[in-house]
Amino acid sequence: MKLKEWPEPTISLPQSHQSSADLARVEIQRLIISGEFMPGDRLRERELSQILALSRIPVREALQQLQGEGFVKSSLRRGAIVKRITLSDVNELFDLRLTLEVFAASCAAQSVHNGHPAEHLQCLLAQAEEASVRQDPLGLAHCNTALHAEIVVLCGNSLLERTVSPLLSRLHWLFSLSGKSSLESQCPQHQGLIQAIQRGATDLAGALAITHIELTRERVIQALAERLQAP
Helix, strand or coil, rough: CCCCCCCCCCCCHHHCCCCHHHHHHHHHHHHHCCCCCCCCCCCCHHHHHHHHCCCCHHHHHHHHHHHCCCCCCECCEEEEEEECEHHHHHHHHHHHHHHHHHHHHHHHHHHCCCCCCHHHHHHHHHHHHHHHHCCCHHHHHHHHHHHHHHHHHHCHHHHHHHHHHHHHHHHHHHHHHHHHHHHHCCCHHHHHHHHHHHHHHHHHHHHHHHHHHHHHHHHHHHHHCCCEECC
């Protein structure tokens, strides 16, 4: 299997500080998010070791980490498999977004009000719009996830960054699975949210974040309706 180039949209350690298991986790997660491995597919240590040019020990550790992050499920009969997403998984993720990302949007607006630059948000939005125009759902999923990560970075809260990072990885996966139909409406919604943040309007940014998250929840569930399993 040939690895696809796929940038990491979330906050991560510099590569020089990453162990082999960390690197394996990032690469396996990327294979899952990009659709190289789909929900229900087996994740064989030997095959992954060959793909990643790593020994089986860091691959095994990476699979254990990804199980804790909700990407992998262990089965006595089949071993490690890519987790099948349930409706409960989707709703739990979006419920957490309503707490953490609404706070992040308000916090980012306050940070901008205090003088922190936010030009990168507009650049990420432009990249998302370009991906939408060229009919690139995976690129659009990446850009939209990166935009949400940047809003968290703007807060300047390292604990929030560490907490939200794995959630954004799972959100990226959902975006990739649900395709363009669940993402194309996000650019206009993001534009309004970004404008509120750039104006330093904390209450408006929080309110727009709530609306955006709930609309996205509905569209993702609709797009994944045939794939979602009961809890």
